Amino acid sequence: MSSTRSYAAQSATTPLAPWTIKRRSPKPHDVEIEILYCGVCHSDLHFARNDWGMTVYPLVPGHEIVGRVTAVGDHVKKFKVGEIAGIGCLVDSCRECDNCKEGLEQYCSEGAVFSYNGQERDGSGNTYGGYSKSILAHEDFVLHISDKLPLEAVAPLLCAGITTYSPLRHWKVGKGQKVGILGLGGLGHMGVKLAVAMGAEVTMLSHSASKAADAKRLGAHKFVLTTDEAQAKSVTNYFDFILDTVSAAHDYNFYLGMLTTNGTMVCVGVPPPAPPIAAFNLIFGRKSLAGSLIGGLPETMKDINEAYERMLKGDVRYRFVIDMATL
Ligand SMILES: [Zn+2]
Numbered sequence: 090m091s092s093t094r095s096y097a098a099q100s101a102t103t104p105l106a107p108w109t110i111k112r113r114s115p116k117p118h119d120v121e122i123e124i125l126y127c128g129v130c131h132s133d134l135h136f137a138r139n140d141w142g143m144t145v146y147p148l149v150p151g152h153e154i155v156g157r158v159t160a161v162g163d164h165v166k167k168f169k170v171g172e173i174a175g176i177g178c179l180v181d182s183c184r185e186c187d188n189c190k191e192g193l194e195q196y197c198s199e200g201a202v203f204s205y206n207g208q209e210r211d212g213s214g215n216t217y218g219g220y221s222k223s224i225l226a227h228e229d230f231v232l233h234i235s236d237k238l239p240l241e242a243v244a245p246l247l248c249a250g251i252t253t254y255s256p257l258r259h260w261k262v263g264k265g266q267k268v269g270i271l272g273l274g275g276l277g278h279m280g281v282k283l284a285v286a287m288g289a290e291v292t293m294l295s296h297s298a299s300k301a302a303d304a305k306r307l308g309a310h311k312f313v314l315t316t317d318e319a320q321a322k323s324v325t326n327y328f329d330f331i332l333d334t335v336s337a338a339h340d341y342n343f344y345l346g347m348l349t350t351n352g353t354m355v356c357v358g359v360p361p362p363a364p365p366i367a368a369f370n371l372i373f374g375r376k377s378l379a380g381s382l383i384g385g386l387p388e389t390m391k392d393i394n395e396a397y398e399r400m401l402k403g404d405v406r407y408r409f410v411i412d413m414a415t416l
Pocket residue numbers: 130131132133152248249
């Protein structure tokens with residue numbers, strides 16, 4: 090065991106404060122990382138405040154982790170001390186179910202182990218995330234990261250990046266398609282850039298007029314102010330695909346009306362309970378409403394390599410990233 094400095098929430102009403110956690114010594118397949126940067130995800134906040142009613146305290150958030158390998162277990166083959174590596178939202182899963190075998194560890198039928206607020210499969214307790222000096226995980230859940238990339242900009246790819254990349258890829262977003270990105274925050278800004286890079290015509294949907302300039306700067310072809318009736322009407326039955334990144338309360342029915350025939354809206358934000366969905370809004374136009382949770386390890390690796398090189402160019406404007414030298 091080793092003591093690691095961290096920032097933890099001790100309850101839903103106390104702010105994050107310094108706390109010392111005990112990390113296990115590396116097991117034969119473990120990779121230990123000294124954390125250099127950790128992105129700040131909206132989920133961190135939701136968990137700290139117990140918004141989803143499932144927080145186990147003390148909570149050490151953080152699942153966009155980039156750092157340097159400081160130790161490896163005897164059986165580790167893929168990593169060496171001194172290399173740059175990352176850990177995203179997952180640190181373990183059963184690795185034997187159909188989902189795991191397909192690289193969809195996030196949907197592990199035995200329950201994936203999340204990087205924080207997860208339960209270790211060996212029964213040793215709660216997992217603690219990246220708002221800390223170090224972390225360790227089985228090598229299968231550690232990602233290679235090139236030391237040539239600006240690491241603070243890579244960190245957000247490990248949750249925000251993969252969360253938007255995975256559904257865009259799964260629903261085959263590309264050239265000739267009209268895509269709406271709902272909400273311009275940590276997820277939305279990635280969604281815009283990725284969808285543009287995939288060749289789609291991209292519209293930013295926002296209720297805040299102040300986001301228009303940023304949407305354009307990120308590459309969006311259009312901006313629709315959803316509170317403006319005429320603008321909202323102009324995209325009735327318009328989109329092939331909507332990526333809904335909003336985690337504040339909103340009415341899905343309103344946005345389903347913007348989908349064209351066979352269109353799909355995918356939720357990646359987690360808002361509080363929404364008004365009921367009228368079945369007619371799906372039936373007329375054979376529309377789909379779907380959800381998507383982060384991404385598996387193979388896809389996350391792809392996200393880092395493709396997304397980074399092609400699209401992101403060090404843009405972290407919509408993400409705060411903690412430099413762990415400050416901890
Ligand atoms: Zn996240």
